[in-house]
Amino acid sequence: MNNIILIGFMGSGKTSIGTLLARKLSYDFMDTDQLIEKRAGKSIKEIFALDGEEHFRKMETDEILSMQDYLQHTVLSVGGGLPIRTGNAEILRKLGTVVFLKAHIDTLKARLAGDTKRPLLSGEEWDKKVTLLLQSREPVYENAAHLIITTDSKCFEEILDEILEKIVEPI
Numbered sequence: 191m192n193n194i195i196l197i198g199f200m201g202s203g204k205t206s207i208g209t210l211l212a213r214k215l216s217y218d219f220m221d222t223d224q225l226i227e228k229r230a231g232k233s234i235k236e237i238f239a240l241d242g243e244e245h246f247r248k249m250e251t252d253e254i255l256s257m258q259d260y261l262q263h264t265v266l267s268v269g270g271g272l273p274i275r276t277g278n279a280e281i282l283r284k285l286g287t288v289v290f291l292k293a294h295i296d297t298l299k300a301r302l303a304g305d306t307k308r309p310l311l312s313g314e315e316w317d318k319k320v321t322l323l324l325q326s327r328e329p330v331y332e333n334a335a336h337l338i339i340t341t342d343s344k345c346f347e348e349i350l351d352e353i354l355e356k357i358v359e360p361i
């Protein structure tokens with residue numbers, strides 16, 4: 191098992207840190223949102239609007255199921271909702287070392303303010319949605335993870351170093 195999977199809430203830094211970590215390790219980088227956008231030929235926002243969230247969730251599961259056949263030496267960032275769907279966390283844990291990038295709600299809200307790409311945050315009540323979603327999702331992330339890294343007040347380099355220090359698997 192030589193893959194690293196980053197999970198966590200929207201804004202926890204999965205895509206940014208995944209990109210940097212892969213570069214540092216000379217691993218491939220993949221991000222389920224990017225793969226799905228490419229496959230569908232439209233943005234996540236358009237998929238939600240035109241096909242519905244359930245269709246998107248099915249695409250997420252299909253993506254990680256197919257990875258079981260090929261994923262190697264890869265840092266994989268997954269969308270914030272992916273580990274929540276029944277069965278997905280188990281698939282992720284088989285794919286590699288699952289790292290939960292944890293952040294305080296205030297940190298997440300500050301990072302997500304003004305976002306226009308994430309359909310779940312559209313509308314005026316977005317910060318209330320963040321509070322409710324985070325409450326329900328955090329225990330799922332904690333259960334799914336082999337390793338939890340808190341990211342509040344840490345720069346990217348500090349987070350990368352901590353992940354590499356704490357990962358037990360030889361990589």
Ligand SMILES: Nc1ncnc2c1ncn2[C@@H]1O[C@H](COP(=O)(O)OP(=O)(O)O)[C@@H](O)[C@H]1O
Pocket residue numbers: 198199200201202203204205206207267301341344345346349
């Ligand atoms: N540790 C951090 N320090 C400063 N900014 C961060 C940190 N982690 C994430 N960000 C910022 O938060 C935003 C969301 O990051 P992103 O990597 O897209 O998160 P995710 O993929 O988990 O939704 C980006 O603007 C990113 O630069």
Ligand SMILES: O=C(O)C1=C[C@@H](OP(=O)(O)O)[C@@H](O)[C@H](O)C1
Pocket residue numbers: 198199200201204205223234268269270271272307308309310
């Ligand atoms: O939390 C979620 O349900 C989602 C998170 C997003 O990815 P990030 O976690 O990378 O923002 C993206 O998959 C989609 O907007 C739905």
Ligand SMILES: [Mg+2]
Pocket residue numbers: 204205206221223267268269
């Ligand atoms: Mg992302």
